[in-house]
Amino acid sequence: MDESGPPCKRCTERNLSCVLNKSLQTLIEERSQWKTTVTSDLEHIHSALQEVLGRLSLPSVPPLQTSSNQFVPSPQDDAVERDDIGPSCDNSPRVSPRDDALVHVPIESLYQITRLRALRSDDAGEEQQPPPRRSSHHPVSDFISHGLVSVEDAERLVNLYLNRIDHFMYMIGGSKYRDLESLRRGSPILTAAICTVAALHDPMSNHLYGVCSREFRRLMAASMFDRRIDRDHMRALCIGSYWLHDISWTLSGYAIRRATEVNLSSNFHRVLVENNEEAMDCMRIWYILYICDHHLSILYGRSSIVREDASISGWEELMKSSAFTESDKRLVSQMALLIIMSNVRELFGPDTGEPVPRAFATQLSNFSRQIDQWMGQWTTELLKLHQFIGEFPTKGVILHHHLAKLHLHSHVFRGLKGAPVPAYFQDSAVAAVSAATSIVEMLLSDYDIREGLAGIPHYIHSMIAFACVFLLKVAAQHSGHYIDDAVVLELTSKAVQQFRSTAVGKWHLVHLMADGLEKMAMRKIQSPTAFQHPTVPNGAVQASMQYVDSNSTLPPINNGNGIYGNGMMGNSFEDDLNMSGVPFLHFDSGNIDFSFGGFGL
Structure with a gap:
């Protein structure tokens, strides 16, 4: 077999020996290299000219419209490669110690006989090789240098991320970078990811969010x-999976696949054998991918x-390493x-519309006890005050x-279709309502949790929304049985006000949640006896940003006073609040549709 590539079309059709293929490959490579070199030379000239004009206090020339990073082959080039060259092969195939042994991975056999480069996996250590860094004298060509985002705005966004937001993801996203300059020279895609997430959280950057998001x-x-992608690329994927609710599912699955490629x-x-910091950094990325994956499994x-192999279940062993941090x-x-x-999810499985078997009562109690034990351990372990996010670790x-x-005990409502909860599941039903109530009350009363609304992953926002909607549904289908309807409306109104008063960008989930939750509650009002003048707890953020959907016909909330006209929720809305597995969290604003099938509602 000619390892330089398959013959061209002409030779194939005429059954001739191809002598042009290797020459054509060489020509295309030389042409591509020439274009890259010319573009790089132009960037150096442009940079030098800008510096001269700046020293002469003259207007600068427009930014280059091309760069070595942006070069895309012409359609003609693509057509030539597709028609004549085909898939790339290894001219010097990788020698493996297993080449003479009986292979156990089928793709290795296919690689050995075809030498197709795309079929072989990289070594586990290959991902760890850092990408070549740009010289401090070489100009950076990115969406900032092209004027899409000013340097001042980019610095503000990066500082917001590094000094606050990243701490909610355990300093995995940008801890190796000190400032915007080092970040831009280190990784363009990580820069775009960080700016996107920061703009989403910053009420002053609504105009920047779309620009950063498109670039990312x-x-x-x-x-x-x-x-091959490097570790900073993986960090960018983690950041998107953790905070960007609209693309998290896609990014999470892709990131896990790329992570498994490099094992x-x-x-x-x-880490266990060498206490290697580089290896520990890889494990942090792997763990945050596990967290994102399982968060999304719960939500959807x-x-x-990702399954619980030795690297997951053996997390306690890592705590003994000197590379392990707070x-x-x-x-x-x-x-x-x-x-x-994960064990809870394995027990209950997907929602088939059938009620939970009575035999699960024992497992419910067992899992509930495990969750209590988990809290007892970690509230003690994480007592240390955090420099940037205060007491949030313990409160979290x-x-x-x-x-x-809430996730565990809400399963007992699965498949009931408004029917009473069986007597043997009454304790779990009460526990679910109590957990949902505690979530909303903690949000309203605890300063660190309220402040954390700007920074926590979208999973927690989604679960808070689930708690609010769960209470509305319980009040509609089991009015007065587990919680007073008036209490539900009061908690809902206060939650809406808290969401609206949180200082984040207008595309952030909390603002979209406020509009949707308010409209949902308004549809359930029947009589003017529910409650009087709900108020936001003392200390809640009020004036930082007031975002109201201009398309909404509802009156704006004003300090939470009488926003529902003192209404009452009744049972005549079961079609709208059916707890039997239909998507129940649909916010009119932003067209967000969460289908929490895993909760059995």
């Missing part, structure tokens, strides 16, 4: 078929991708809880405890 998606799409989890043993009621302690606390939640444990209890 463009770079992500352009790299889809890259042979990222194999670094677990390197779908199977998770932030890592918070990280593995989430691992411990999600392993319990309590919040996650309530979220897990």
Whole structure:
């Protein structure tokens, strides 16, 4: 076989020996290299000219419209490669110690006989090789240098992310970078991801969010078929999965697949044996991918991708390593809880519309006890005051405890279609309502949780929304049985006000949640006896940003006073609040549709 590539079309049709293929390949490579070199030379000339004009106090020339990073082959080039060259092969095939042995991975056999480069996997260590860094004298060509976002705005966004938001993801996203300059020279796609998430959280950056988001998606799409991606690219995927609710499912699955290509989890043993910091950094990325994956499984009621192998279940072993940090302690606390939640999901399975079997009552009690034990351990472990996010680590444990209890016990409402909860599940029904109530009350009364609304992952926002809607549904279908309708309306109105008064960008989930939750509650009002003048607790953020949907016909909330006209929720809305597995969290604003099948509602 000619390892330089298959013959061209002409030779194939005439059954001739092809002598042009290798020459054509060489010609295309030389042409591409020439274009790259010319573009790089132009960038140097442009940079020097800009510097001269700046020293002479003269207007600068427009930015270059092309760069070495943006070069895309012409359609003609693509056509030539597709027609004549075909898939690339290894001219010097990789020698493997298993080449003479009986292979156990089928793709290795196919690679050995075809030498197609795309078929072979990289070594586990290949991902760890850092990408070549740009010289400090070489100009950076990105969406900032092209004027889409000013340097001042970009610095503000990056500082917001590094100094606050990243701490909610255990400092995995941008801890290796100090400022905008080092970040831009290190990774364009990580820069775009960080700016996107920061703009989403910043009420002063609504005009920047779309620009940053488009750039992030463009770079992500352009790299889809890259042979190899580095760790900063993986960080960008983690950031998107953690905070960007509209693309998190897509990014999470793609990131996990790329992580398995380089066997990222194999670094677990390197940490245990060598206390290697690079290996520990890889494990942090692997763990945050596990967390995102299982968060999404809970939210969407779908199977998770990452299973509990030794690298996941053995998280306690990592705590003995000298490479383990205080932030890592918070990280593995989430691992411990999600392993319990994974077992819950395996027990209940997907929602088929059938009620939960009575035999599950014992398992419900067992899982509930495990969640209590988890909280007891980690509220003690995470008592240390955090420099940037205060007492949120400890308060977050309590919040996650309530979220897990709601997720667990809400399953007893599955398949009831408004019928009474069986007597043997009454304790779980009460526990579910109590957990949902505690979630909303904690949001309204605890300063650190309220402040954390700007920074926490979209999973927690989604679970808070689930708690609010769950209470509305319970009040509609089981009016006065588990909680007073007036209490539900009061908590709902206060939650709406808190969401609206949170200082984040207008595209952030909390503002979309406020509009949708208010409209949902308004549809359930029947009589003017529910409650009087709900108020936002003292200390709640009020004036930072007031965002009201201009398309909404509802009156704006004003300090939470009488926003529902003192209404009452009744039982005549069961079609709208059916708890039997239909998508129940549809916010009119933003067209967000969460289908929480995993909760059995």
